Amino acid sequence: MQELNIIKIGGNILDNPTQLHRFLSDFASVSGAKILVHGGGKIASSIGQRLGITPKMVEGRRITDAETLELVTMVYGGLINKQVVAQLQALGCNAIGMTGADGNAIYAQKRPVREVDYGYAGDVAGSKNINAATIQGLLSLDLTPVFAPLTHDGDGSMLNTNADTIASVLATALAPHYEVKLFYCFEKMGVLQDAEDDNSVIPEINKTLYKELKDTGVVSLGMIPKLDNAFAALEQGVRAVQIGDAAAVSRMAAGGKAGTLITL
Amino acid sequence: MQELNIIKIGGNILDNPTQLHRFLSDFASVSGAKILVHGGGKIASSIGQRLGITPKMVEGRRITDAETLELVTMVYGGLINKQVVAQLQALGCNAIGMTGADGNAIYAQKRPVREVDYGYAGDVAGSKNINAATIQGLLSLDLTPVFAPLTHDGDGSMLNTNADTIASVLATALAPHYEVKLFYCFEKMGVLQDAEDDNSVIPEINKTLYKELKDTGVVSLGMIPKLDNAFAALEQGVRAVQIGDAAAVSRMAAGGKAGTLITL
Numbered sequence: 001m002q003e004l005n006i007i008k009i010g011g012n013i014l015d016n017p018t019q020l021h022r023f024l025s026d027f028a029s030v031s032g033a034k035i036l037v038h039g040g041g042k043i044a045s046s047i048g049q050r051l052g053i054t055p056k057m058v059e060g061r062r063i064t065d066a067e068t069l070e071l072v073t074m075v076y077g078g079l080i081n082k083q084v085v086a087q088l089q090a091l092g093c094n095a096i097g098m099t100g101a102d103g104n105a106i107y108a109q110k111r112p113v114r115e116v117d118y119g120y121a122g123d124v125a126g127s128k129n130i131n132a133a134t135i136q137g138l139l140s141l142d143l144t145p146v147f148a149p150l151t152h153d154g155d156g157s158m159l160n161t162n163a164d165t166i167a168s169v170l171a172t173a174l175a176p177h178y179e180v181k182l183f184y185c186f187e188k189m190g191v192l193q194d195a196e197d198d199n200s201v202i203p204e205i206n207k208t209l210y211k212e213l214k215d216t217g218v219v220s221l222g223m224i225p226k227l228d229n230a231f232a233a234l235e236q237g238v239r240a241v242q243i244g245d246a247a248a249v250s251r252m253a254a255g256g257k258a259g260t261l262i263t264l
Numbered sequence: 265m266q267e268l269n270i271i272k273i274g275g276n277i278l279d280n281p282t283q284l285h286r287f288l289s290d291f292a293s294v295s296g297a298k299i300l301v302h303g304g305g306k307i308a309s310s311i312g313q314r315l316g317i318t319p320k321m322v323e324g325r326r327i328t329d330a331e332t333l334e335l336v337t338m339v340y341g342g343l344i345n346k347q348v349v350a351q352l353q354a355l356g357c358n359a360i361g362m363t364g365a366d367g368n369a370i371y372a373q374k375r376p377v378r379e380v381d382y383g384y385a386g387d388v389a390g391s392k393n394i395n396a397a398t399i400q401g402l403l404s405l406d407l408t409p410v411f412a413p414l415t416h417d418g419d420g421s422m423l424n425t426n427a428d429t430i431a432s433v434l435a436t437a438l439a440p441h442y443e444v445k446l447f448y449c450f451e452k453m454g455v456l457q458d459a460e461d462d463n464s465v466i467p468e469i470n471k472t473l474y475k476e477l478k479d480t481g482v483v484s485l486g487m488i489p490k491l492d493n494a495f496a497a498l499e500q501g502v503r504a505v506q507i508g509d510a511a512a513v514s515r516m517a518a519g520g521k522a523g524t525l526i527t528l
Contacts, residue, residue, distance in 0.1 A: 047315070047338075050314070050316065051314050051315060052314065070343060073342055073343050073346050074311075075342065077342040077343075077345075078338040078341040078342015078345070079338040082341045082342075082366075082422055083337070083422070085365045085366055085416075086365040086420050086421060086422050089365055089368050089418065090419050094367060094368055094398075095365075096362075096366045096367045097341075097361070097366050099346055099349075099361070101346055101349045101350040101353055101361070102360045102361050103358060103359075103405075103407055134358075134407070137401075137407075141398065141402075143401075152349075152350045152353060153350075155354050156350050156351045156353070156355075158346055158347070158350050
């Protein structure tokens with residue numbers, strides 16, 4: 001089976017033009033089929049502020065009301081996505097910007113209102129909501145899909161969706177067709193034993209160790225959904241999941257060790 | 265040869281949600297290969313105003329300084345483009361949002377500074393700057409490309425490009441591969457003999473008549489680039505060019521008469 005690298009970058013890289021350019025240059029040099037998934041970044045909040053849109057957060061999650069949906073559709077799907085695509089084109093990578101609406105690539109459900117109304121937040125039920133054929137078609141044209149963290153509801157509305165989730169469901173849906181490696185890039189060198197010590201990267205985490213780390217509070221609240229997504233992906237046939245910083249991408253893609261390897 | 269309908273809509277339709285929905289529903293029902301090209305609309309100016317960006321115009325053209333480029337990249341490439349794509353998906357049309365950067369579809373040159381510095385405005389030198397193979401690839405996947413009025417310079421920057429020009433160069437570049445029909449939708453029923461009389465649609469304009477209409481001042485300043493683009497497209501192999509209102513699209517696509525037919 002052909003290899004497919006799916007790489008997710010977060011806001012910290014997007015917010016720093018120099019780091020972003022260095023990362024994109026590493027990404028462009030990754031050979032073979034690849035997909036980039038990007039998050040949001042502070043720019044959405046700062047543009048929102050200038051527009052008079054106050055960020056609404058509950059338990060670290062953005063509440064996506066109608067005006068926030070417009071904001072993230074503009075900033076994630078337009079500004080960030082197209083700037084990344086244009087830069088990748090300049091680096092010789094034939095990128096194509098995508099959201100879940102484009103080619104009906106990722107269909108999501110508006111999160112049901114329970115205690116909290118998350119507004120236009122989209123939950124992806126699983127790989128059945130990914131249009132794998134379209135993505136395979138794009139890859140077969142030697143295009144590199146670049147996904148913004150947006151999906152659609154099939155009824156004409158965009159939805160705000162977590163970028164980690166998008167990376168994970170893409171990996172799962174494409175696992176039957178490619179040997180998928182999934183990389184989560186974030187601001188740390190990997191999952192740390194000691195949050196204060198950048199040199200305390202845990203080289204490998206399996207399910208047993210993950211339970212221990214959660215029980216002892218070593219992994220933080222922000223890390224848990226990332227790791228949950230990683231295990232979910234592995235359980236559904238993804239070959240490898242790695243977590244590390246952006247600089248590790250070229251090493252990881254070349255098969256070298258970097259960051260934390262997640263295994264079942 | 266397979267037929268390909270390329271339809272361009274302007275700001276007036278985009279600014280009116282009811283009209284837009286009606287148009288998209290007509291567009292979705294057009295059978296066979298098709299491409300939608302959309303313009304900007306007032307929403308860019310109104311969001312720009314809220315962001316404190318003052319529109320800068322010279323001779324009816326927007327001057328695209330750095331902050332205006334960010335604005336149009338967000339609004340045209342994000343907000344408008346994705347809303348149109350999501351609505352088309354809901355109507356059963358497998359749309360994929362595009363700018364010139366995506367798949368390197370349309371490469372442009374930053375307009376040289378002469379008397380006026382237009383900033384990040386992109387001029388497309390001709391059909392050689394269109395990556396026809398990528399667009400054919402997307403069409404062969406039964407996707408419907410939806411183009412925002414943006415291109416890129418190949419050096420990592422997006423550029424603001426007139427939507428009429430984009431429609432026209434796409435038509436020209438694809439003319440060797442498809443029987444291309446190009447429709448320009450705007451607020452009038454067609455090119456009018458008398459600007460005050462909506463019933464004075466000129467059914468057909470050829471080059472001779474066009475010269476007369478220009479000499480006698482019948483065609484307005486805003487109409488001239490549209491007609492120039494139309495003739496340029498016909499001279500390069502486009503089968504038919506028609507200009508009319510959005511409601512005419514379903515009639516025109518079905519082969520009926522509507523609006524003004526431009527011929528050589």
